[in-house]
Amino acid sequence: MFDNNINHYVLKVELAKCFGNLGTVFLAQHLPTRQHVAVKKFLVEDLKNDISYVMDEAKHLREFDHPNILCYHTAFVHHLDLYFVLPLMCYGSCRDTMANYFETGFPEPILVCILRDILQGLVYLHWKGYIHRSIRASHVFLNETRAVLGGFRVCTSFLGEGKRIRNLHELPPHSVKSLNWLAPEVLAQNLTGYTEKSDVYSLAITVYELANGLEPFSNITTTLMLTEKMKGGYLPMLLDATTIPSEEVVLAQSAEAKSNEAAAASMRQIYASRQFTDALHKFAEQCSESDPKNRPSASALTSHPVFKQVSHTNIREQFAKHCIQTVDFDSIQDNDDINMTNSFSQMRMDADGSFEWDFDDS
Numbered sequence: 001m002f003d004n005n006i007n008h009y010v011l012k013v014e015l016a017k018c019f020g021n022l023g024t025v026f027l028a029q030h031l032p033t034r035q036h037v038a039v040k041k042f043l044v045e046d047l048k049n050d051i052s053y054v055m056d057e058a059k060h061l062r063e064f065d066h067p068n069i070l071c072y073h074t075a076f077v078h079h080l081d082l083y084f085v086l087p088l089m090c091y092g093s094c095r096d097t098m099a100n101y102f103e104t105g106f107p108e109p110i111l112v113c114i115l116r117d118i119l120q121g122l123v124y125l126h127w128k129g130y131i132h133r134s135i136r137a138s139h140v141f142l143n144e145t146r147a148v149l150g151g152f153r154v155c156t157s158f159l160g161e162g163k164r165i166r167n168l169h170e171l172p173p174h175s176v177k178s179l180n181w182l183a184p185e186v187l188a189q190n191l192t193g194y195t196e197k198s199d200v201y202s203l204a205i206t207v208y209e210l211a212n213g214l215e216p217f218s219n220i221t222t223t224l225m226l227t228e229k230m231k232g233g234y235l236p237m238l239l240d241a242t243t244i245p246s247e248e249v250v251l252a253q254s255a256e257a258k259s260n261e262a263a264a265a266s267m268r269q270i271y272a273s274r275q276f277t278d279a280l281h282k283f284a285e286q287c288s289e290s291d292p293k294n295r296p297s298a299s300a301l302t303s304h305p306v307f308k309q310v311s312h313t314n315i316r317e318q319f320a321k322h323c324i325q326t327v328d329f330d331s332i333q334d335n336d337d338i339n340m341t342n343s344f345s346q347m348r349m350d351a352d353g354s355f356e357w358d359f360d361d362s
Contacts, residue, residue, distance in 0.1 A: 001033060002085050004076035008032055009039060009085070012329075019054065019153075022046050027088065027329065036329040037073065040084040044077070053153055053174070058084065060152045064128070068121035070141065070150035089141035089148065090326045097142055098213050101324055104270045105213040105239075108280060110318045112310045114140065114210065115283075117147035118203065122298040125149075126196045129159045133172040135202040136181045137209045144326055145316050154178075158196070167193030180217040181205045184229040184290050197292040200301070204287030208236035211276065211284075232290035238281055239271040279306035 011026040018025055018040065028039040047054060061072050073085040091097045094114065098105065106114065118140060125132060132155050139151025154172035158165045171189060175182065183201035185194040205216045216236045217225045228234040237243045283306045289295040319325075 002030055002037070002073040003032070004074055006076075006078040006083065009037075009083075011039060011041075023054075028085075029329075030085075036088050038086045038088045040086060042082040044080050044082050047082075054082070057152045057155070060130070060155050064125070066121055066124040068117045068146060068148055069124065070148050070152070087143070087148075088329075089143050090329075091142035091324075093150075094137040094140045094142060094147070094210055098137070098210070101322065103213050104267060105211045107318075107322070108211075108276055109310055109313065110315065110322075111207070111210050112280065112306055113313065113315045113318055114142070114147040115203075115207065116302075116307055116310060117315075118149055118206075119298055119302050121149040122199055122203070123302060125155075126199070126298055129164065130155055130157050131168065131196045132199050132202070133186070134175070134178045134181070135199055136178060136206055140206070142315065145314065147315065167195055169193040178202075179222060180215065180225060183292070184232070185292055187226055187229060195292065197295050197297065200287050200295050200298055201289075201292075203298075204284050205236065207280075207284045207287065208238060211280075212236070212239045212271075229290065235288055238276050238284060241272050241275045242281075244268060244272045277306065277309070279304070279309075282306075 008031050010029045010031060012029060013027040015025045015027055015038070017023065019042070023040055023042040026039045026041065027036065029036050042054060044051065058072065058075055061070065064071065071087065073087070075082070075084045077083070091100075094106075102110075105111070118135070122132070122135075132149070132152070134151045134154050135149070136151070139149065141148045141150050154174060156168065156172075158168070169189070169191070171186065172178070172182075179187070181202045183194060183198035185192065186198050208214075208216050214236075220228075220234070283301070283304055286296055287301070
């Protein structure tokens with residue numbers, strides 16, 4: 001359906017930079033089909049030694065075929081530019097959606113719908129012999145109907161030289177941004193190594209992130225975070241009426257509230273006025289077990305009781321309840337001089353004009 005002729009794609013709006021500003025993501029339209037897509041563009045000369053990471057992600061995505069895993073339609077080179085044509089995720093990443101609509105975290109029905117989709121993608125990924133190693137809110141994308149797992153730059157396989165490797169040992173490359181989400185056994189870097197269950201721990205930390213609207217462990221230093229994970233100590237929690245901490249803790253966890261006590265009090269009031277189900281609390285606790293032997297697999301989690309509440313609904317229906325609608329992309333005209341801030345405003349992106357689409361780990 002999507003060809004390799006650059007003249008068949010109209011790049012309408014620059015959405016974001018990616019891969020350490022070496023690439024640019026555009027909202028584009030494929031003229032023969034009139035469909036809107038995302039086009040990721042790299043200048044090959046700029047990539048230099050990093051081109052292997054870009055191509056590795058493309059190689060991984062080519063091997064996957066699942067509705068809850070990001071795919072790309074085609075890839076091609078034109079002059080000195082490398083192009084990837086991907087499906088357009090109309091709401092961006094989960095981090096985008098929280099910034100736009102749910103600053104204190106997703107309502108539980110939407111959150112659980114997202115978790116259901118992520119798990120389906122993870123089960124497929126692990127069945128194929130792969131481990132993601134970078135699950136977080138900015139690597140989960142939302143379209144009109146489902147959540148899709150992306151961010152495969154550091155994804156790797158357990159299969160090598162015709163046999164399955166039992167454990168991995170190396171720290172994922174470009175993992176600085178993902179340290180808060182990584183499992184204790186990944187950070188330990190010892191002879192025991194880690195398995196695909198480390199993805200389940202990262203999923204748990206992502207649950208806290210999606211529920212609270214806050215980056216996990218953002219209120220403590222990296223050294224303290226590593227120490228606490230190694231000894232199975234401090235973990236984030238789902239902030240609701242049963243767990244709400246003191247105003248001082250909320251103040252420390254919110255970057256905005258650090259200079260605004262009124263904002264901290266307002267956030268605390270929101271957290272204190274809601275209550276997550278026991279099933280969601282237990283789901284997060286089980287997935288964040290520090291010992292991977294006590295942590296369930298992704299496939300075992302698909303039958304968790306938390307998903308009963310969304311057995312007859314989906315993301316589209318839940319977004320409609322909150323009056324969240326997709327943008328009419330046809331109304332965005334072709335114009336190289338489109339002001340980015342105005343364009344993002346029309347697309348209901350976050351206030352600083354950034355559209356996350358964090359495809360990489362750099």
